[in-house]
Amino acid sequence: MEAESAEPEAIRAxxxxxxxxxxxxxxxxxxxxxxxxxxxxxxxxxxxxxIFLKDLHLELRNRYALNVLLMFVLxxxxxxxxxxxxxxxxxxxxxxxxxxVITFSASLGLGRxxxxxxxxxxxxxxxLNVPGGQxxxxxxxxxxxxxxxxxxxxxxxxxxxxxTRITDAGLIITTLFLGSVGLAGATTLLSAIVARAxxxxxxxxxxxxxxxxxxxxxxxxxxQNGFTGGTGWEGSGDHLINLVAFAGVVITASVLLxxxxxND
Numbered sequence: 001m002e003a004e005s006a007e008p009e010a011i012r013a014x015x016x017x018x019x020x021x022x023x024x025x026x027x028x029x030x031x032x033x034x035x036x037x038x039x040x041x042x043x044x045x046x047x048x049x050x051i052f053l054k055d056l057h058l059e060l061r062n063r064y065a066l067n068v069l070l071m072f073v074l075x076x077x078x079x080x081x082x083x084x085x086x087x088x089x090x091x092x093x094x095x096x097x098x099x100x101v102i103t104f105s106a107s108l109g110l111g112r113x114x115x116x117x118x119x120x121x122x123x124x125x126x127x128l129n130v131p132g133g134q135x136x137x138x139x140x141x142x143x144x145x146x147x148x149x150x151x152x153x154x155x156x157x158x159x160x161x162x163x164t165r166i167t168d169a170g171l172i173i174t175t176l177f178l179g180s181v182g183l184a185g186a187t188t189l190l191s192a193i194v195a196r197a198x199x200x201x202x203x204x205x206x207x208x209x210x211x212x213x214x215x216x217x218x219x220x221x222x223x224q225n226g227f228t229g230g231t232g233w234e235g236s237g238d239h240l241i242n243l244v245a246f247a248g249v250v251i252t253a254s255v256l257l258x259x260x261x262x263n264d
Contacts, residue, residue, distance in 0.1 A: 047130055051138025069109035069150040076101040081161040095223035098158050099216055106147050107205040110187040113139045114195035132262040143184035151176045165228040171236055172226040178243035179219040185247055186211050189254035192261050218242040
């Protein structure tokens with residue numbers, strides 16, 4: 001009887017082995033798939049970082065976009081200061097003047113990201129060696145860092161020369177950052193579109209300004225709330241949400257369209 005009962009147990013044990021093997025193979029397969037996804041993600045970020053460092057090193061060497069942005073900001077703020085003189089100016093007008101200067105400086109300086117690749121003849125090299133998504137992300141991050149730095153300089157010069165008082169620095173910095181993200185997202189795709197056109201430097205502001213109209217409405221109101229007499233964070237919630245939504249829509253659309261623009 002013991003031998004007879006042992007035989008079914010042995011048979012059940014043998015039949016359970018394939019199930020265990022299947023489970024182990026499925027588990028190891030999912031682990032390998034997860035590791036491959038992590039490796040692919042790391043590789044993608046390495047490509048983005050390489051594009052960012054390339055543009056950063058070239059900019060630090062040539063300083064074309066940085067010089068154009070800073071000189072335009074400084075000269076524009078000086079002209080505004082001389083034009084206003086000692087007349088009192090409302091905080092809404094001050095915020096509008098600040099973002100007019102920032103917007104036009106961005107349209108002049110950030111458009112060089114792809115135009116410079118065309119001039120150096122490196123577009124084909126990038127197309128053959130780097131996926132389009134990595135190229136766009138790397139240049140987007142570079143443009144964001146560049147315009148945010150210039151925006152901070154513009155704000156400091158503007159507040160110093162116009163004697164503008166800031167009551168909520170956190171709100172102003174947040175608005176500058178979100179505005180920089182939206183500006184960089186819109187400018188990066190448009191600069192890729194107009195890079196191969198004749199007179200591309202003059203064409204970019206014409207295409208960019210109508211697209212930035214929703215952004216400008218929100219950044220001006222949010223910046224005004226950060227100056228003296230403003231409502232601060234209380235009255236800026238809707239405007240900040242609009243800035244986040246604008247940046248998300250523009251960057252998402254740019255990611256979807258960039259492959260077609262880049263490989264055309």
